[in-house]
Amino acid sequence: MRIVDIREKTGTLATTMRNAFIDFSQMTVSLVAVVTDVVRDGKPVVGYGFNANGRYAQGGILRERLIPRILKADPKTLLDADGANIDPFKVFAAMMTNEKPGGHGDRAVAVAALDMAVWDATAKIAGEPLWKLLAERFNKGQADAKVLVYPGGGYYYPDGNMQKLKDEMQSYLDDGYSVVKMKIGAADLATDIKRIEAVIEVVGEGSRLAVDANGKFDLETALAYGKAMKPYGLFWYEEAGDPLDYALQAKLAKHYDGPFATGENLFSHQDIRNLLRYGALDPKKDWIMPDPALAMGLTEGLRIIEAAEKEGWPRRRIVLHGGTQLALSMAAGLQLGGTETYPLMFQPYGGFADGVPVEAGYVALPDAPGLGIERKAKLYEVMKTLAA
Amino acid sequence: MRIVDIREKTGTLATTMRNAFIDFSQMTVSLVAVVTDVVRDGKPVVGYGFNANGRYAQGGILRERLIPRILKADPKTLLDADGANIDPFKVFAAMMTNEKPGGHGDRAVAVAALDMAVWDATAKIAGEPLWKLLAERFNKGQADAKVLVYPGGGYYYPDGNMQKLKDEMQSYLDDGYSVVKMKIGAADLATDIKRIEAVIEVVGEGSRLAVDANGKFDLETALAYGKAMKPYGLFWYEEAGDPLDYALQAKLAKHYDGPFATGENLFSHQDIRNLLRYGALDPKKDWIMPDPALAMGLTEGLRIIEAAEKEGWPRRRIVLHGGTQLALSMAAGLQLGGTETYPLMFQPYGGFADGVPVEAGYVALPDAPGLGIERKAKLYEVMKTLAA
Numbered sequence: 001m002r003i004v005d006i007r008e009k010t011g012t013l014a015t016t017m018r019n020a021f022i023d024f025s026q027m028t029v030s031l032v033a034v035v036t037d038v039v040r041d042g043k044p045v046v047g048y049g050f051n052a053n054g055r056y057a058q059g060g061i062l063r064e065r066l067i068p069r070i071l072k073a074d075p076k077t078l079l080d081a082d083g084a085n086i087d088p089f090k091v092f093a094a095m096m097t098n099e100k101p102g103g104h105g106d107r108a109v110a111v112a113a114l115d116m117a118v119w120d121a122t123a124k125i126a127g128e129p130l131w132k133l134l135a136e137r138f139n140k141g142q143a144d145a146k147v148l149v150y151p152g153g154g155y156y157y158p159d160g161n162m163q164k165l166k167d168e169m170q171s172y173l174d175d176g177y178s179v180v181k182m183k184i185g186a187a188d189l190a191t192d193i194k195r196i197e198a199v200i201e202v203v204g205e206g207s208r209l210a211v212d213a214n215g216k217f218d219l220e221t222a223l224a225y226g227k228a229m230k231p232y233g234l235f236w237y238e239e240a241g242d243p244l245d246y247a248l249q250a251k252l253a254k255h256y257d258g259p260f261a262t263g264e265n266l267f268s269h270q271d272i273r274n275l276l277r278y279g280a281l282d283p284k285k286d287w288i289m290p291d292p293a294l295a296m297g298l299t300e301g302l303r304i305i306e307a308a309e310k311e312g313w314p315r316r317r318i319v320l321h322g323g324t325q326l327a328l329s330m331a332a333g334l335q336l337g338g339t340e341t342y343p344l345m346f347q348p349y350g351g352f353a354d355g356v357p358v359e360a361g362y363v364a365l366p367d368a369p370g371l372g373i374e375r376k377a378k379l380y381e382v383m384k385t386l387a388a
Numbered sequence: 389m390r391i392v393d394i395r396e397k398t399g400t401l402a403t404t405m406r407n408a409f410i411d412f413s414q415m416t417v418s419l420v421a422v423v424t425d426v427v428r429d430g431k432p433v434v435g436y437g438f439n440a441n442g443r444y445a446q447g448g449i450l451r452e453r454l455i456p457r458i459l460k461a462d463p464k465t466l467l468d469a470d471g472a473n474i475d476p477f478k479v480f481a482a483m484m485t486n487e488k489p490g491g492h493g494d495r496a497v498a499v500a501a502l503d504m505a506v507w508d509a510t511a512k513i514a515g516e517p518l519w520k521l522l523a524e525r526f527n528k529g530q531a532d533a534k535v536l537v538y539p540g541g542g543y544y545y546p547d548g549n550m551q552k553l554k555d556e557m558q559s560y561l562d563d564g565y566s567v568v569k570m571k572i573g574a575a576d577l578a579t580d581i582k583r584i585e586a587v588i589e590v591v592g593e594g595s596r597l598a599v600d601a602n603g604k605f606d607l608e609t610a611l612a613y614g615k616a617m618k619p620y621g622l623f624w625y626e627e628a629g630d631p632l633d634y635a636l637q638a639k640l641a642k643h644y645d646g647p648f649a650t651g652e653n654l655f656s657h658q659d660i661r662n663l664l665r666y667g668a669l670d671p672k673k674d675w676i677m678p679d680p681a682l683a684m685g686l687t688e689g690l691r692i693i694e695a696a697e698k699e700g701w702p703r704r705r706i707v708l709h710g711g712t713q714l715a716l717s718m719a720a721g722l723q724l725g726g727t728e729t730y731p732l733m734f735q736p737y738g739g740f741a742d743g744v745p746v747e748a749g750y751v752a753l754p755d756a757p758g759l760g761i762e763r764k765a766k767l768y769e770v771m772k773t774l775a776a
Contacts, residue, residue, distance in 0.1 A: 010452075023486060026486055027486075028452070054488050055488065055491065056449075056452070056453060057448075057452070058448065059448050059452075060445075060446065060447050060448015060449060060451075060452075061444075061448060061494060063448075064398075064416070064444070064445070064447075064448075065444060098411060098414060098415075100442050100443065100602070100603070100653060101602075101603040101630050101631055101632075101653060102603065102630070102631035102632055102653025102654060102655075103443065103492065103493040103494070103496065103497075103631075103653050103654075103655050103682075104491065104493050104632075105491040105492050105493025105494055105495050105496065105655070106449060106491070106493055106494035106495050107493050107494050108491065108493065109491075214488070214489075215488070215489040215490065242489050242490070242658055243489055243490035243491075244489075244490055244492075244656070244658035244659060244662060245658060245661075246662065246665075247665060265488060265489060265490025265491050266490060266491075267490075267491050267493070268632070270630055270632035270633060271632060273633075274632060274634065274662065274666070277634075277635060277666070278662070278665070278666055294491075
């Protein structure tokens, strides 16, 4: 077998939402298809991938660097021992040839989209859902039948409408979610506290609400928000300061004793490891949330889990950012803590298989081979144009 | 005045050199021209920029994100108070609109090339060499008349030829350099020690030789090299381990008491600050070497210097990586420790103005307005095609 072609194009997101740092109306996403010569059900197996939102399409890096290196490699060198399937680790090494260490940013996003497509193809060739293949290869066959999910939402509506925010949160409860999340930091503290109280009115108690500052605060502001939010007993306080300012995180931890969550803007196991070494996070109460669809894919995701465990973190404290089917497959097959999802935002890329309901905050897994992209009709409609 | 156009294209490097991590035969570089409507000597002022080597051209990020944001901005919002010149900080903010924090990689490289062109145009409009403009604006008018430079070289020749390595080093001495640098880590320790001894034969003593592992070593290997190299009293031991593994650097410092140097693969002030917070480097003997032509340009370079000073580092311990005319201008106008240069490699982008000799390890500054690109004929020949 061999990889016969790799295609990419840029997709757009039609959303007017914004968080404390950016608005998403200009956001783009890279879509990737890895076409193989393996035939299943009369058709060539194609693996699909895309990057999670927040970091834009990476067509230049994919076209100029990553894809040519794979297509130029001797196809045999990209296969597993018996030559019947792709070895994703070998493909990863091929695409990273002549790339210097450090500086994990847009490159990590491009790698993530491509690596996702490679693993999707690999699981399809194996004839298994990716979560099951992961359980067998990396988790002694153990997998979770359902995964804890929370909806990424609570963005700032363009008109600052509080009722729309409450309606959005009610819709999550109606859909079966038990914890919701909202953005803070794009308004002043007093306004944000009003927004928090409005959402708590809907969800019933602070312990069902997580808040996310998207790295906006300096230490003083982070402390002021912490002090003001303490009485609500929130589910978590996410990304208070710059994602690389581990010292700020460590200082904040001395004044706010509720759970923290961070990690979505750290794109390598080295960066996540630094967070755990220097950020004074507590594996008993805090959460780390790398995004495999931004941070070099599943292949690097396995290294991130390994690095976290070496630093004393049980993998149940990892709740993956991004709400992709990749994150869901990893959370189930590697028995992580759970994953975000975007039932309303970032469509058609966010969310899971059609017709799988969220029950008491948990979602079940698709039984389709690969990631399950074919089970999400609107996503598959976009992705399959790459294989046409 | 206004910026009327921003153009970019990809340049290639014709070199067969390699370091411990990559070979440079496929390396590309982004070239940028910022065209203004200001006329000097009968021609529109054009600022030129490019990224330093090692991280590839970033055409996708420039074309799809950074350049459109600047061209779309109200031109008045990009000018200084009296509207007579560009305000590079405002242009920087415009290009970074809707970019999330963290993940400083390829984006930083794209920003670096564009920011360099913006500052070149700004200094040309001001009618001053950039080093002089920097001294006036950010260094109380003080500048160095000459800058300590060392040649980035000593790569692995494709055939492992030791005589070629020695000849290369002799050529640096003949050209007036007092300290040379060579790569280690792409061969085994015994071979590298032979290479080190061969170069010391040429330069006379270990204190005139720096070595660079390009982030290749794990802790055990880094320690083994440190132990073997200790007797030579080398000028510095550069980037032993992964550039983000500050803990490795700190452990190595307990066993090797010679000077260290690192920082070229850290692309933001947050990353450099983490190195200084956690890497156990010593401002009395060690060196930090950010590369402004990779790490978001001069604008972020000023923040890096500020962050380093806050961590207790005198700016004389900053020796800029990359060997660009931007690095030279910054080293002189901000009175840093010096800069690398590439007299042989990475042409035509490496090196300084034509006809300015290196004397006793120091190079003088050009008096041309801007960066001085017009004073380097082979570089200007390439760059000016962007303005045609």
